[in-house]
Amino acid sequence: MFSARPCNFCTEAQGTFMDISARRQQPCDLPRVFVASNVKLVMEGLHLQLGRCDKIALLGRGRLNARTAARINENAADVVVLDVGSAGSGKFARTLCGTSRAVPMVGVAIGSTRHDIADWAELGVKGFVDDSGSIEDVVDAIERVARGEFSSSPQTTAQLVTRLIERVERRLSPEGARQLTPRETQILFNLERGATNKEIARRLGISPATVKNHVHRVLEKLEVRRRQEAGAIARSGRI
Template structure:
């Protein structure tokens, strides 16, 4: 990871001052070590989680600004989704990915993570990354940046012709916008005042029309699709 002036521009002993951090990892030793390192660099005592129950408790006890998610943690993808529901504004950094794990990099990017700390990067790199992400920025290695740019290019080339011939009903457009917002079937049903099974039918129809298999993939395509089928969207 390159960061011209990044580390030198901050005080190493206080670079994380006032940054509320949540560590999500099911390895106790790693959690405790990382918490000690972060506290030594000025962060308030980090909170920790290792499963869904502890994640919910951590968000209730202390609204974190940054979440550090170890990719090797059991059910890490599910925990990320739940964290985003608990606080859509939390900034997530994924730890432990390999730069060769293209599917993982893309999956996390589509979920909205703000940064990656890969296996080949140092502790100093991680501290700089947390500092940058807490300030509202992002910091990717050249390899990860290349993967994400290639993915965007591929999606753009696939979506444009498909979206032009796509026909969605008014209700499907409503639901697609809600999927883009990350709402559950129950949330959608409550907002539209329809049955949950009706929402499920609409979602299934949307997945079929969009040529995707999951809600996350539909949400990732929503922005490009809605610009074509719903040009008057807000």
């Protein structure tokens, strides 16, 4: 008589989800993570693979809708792993960005998205994993974002910085744009986002002392005394 038996994959998956449930019951300081996608295969695959990792606490998974956004906030997720290549991901990110907690996101499949990478950054995506990334890259991005850091490959970072600099330059008047050198424009872009000298130095690959000199010149050219004032001017385009 035929006897149905679960395949090894299903047995392993069942054990994984049981482990996840047990892990949730234990107090820990691990990043609390939620997976969101409209593609079932992607959503379940990420959930299964991340469930095998002991560096995070997996809260659950869901489609890109208001109900999932509510669950993310109710469960106090620290990071959302968002399939940015999925239809509706931009609208979902805007929904999360507009909530009271504004949970940071790690965007996966970044190469498949139709949106500009700078748009994702402004919507709260703090980590990027492109199509060639591994599950280890996703976990690393989760940990970094949970610590309040930015995470992406050097290529993606360069692309993002270029896009954001272009946006800043478009907001500057021709006279203001001529006042600042390309490096000073990079500094202004970082001041606009509240970055410290150490953070700017790390992003641009220069020393904090050099950043301090650039900041001084930017403030001098803009005729302001505080870096917050320079950032406000960049946001308003009043240069």
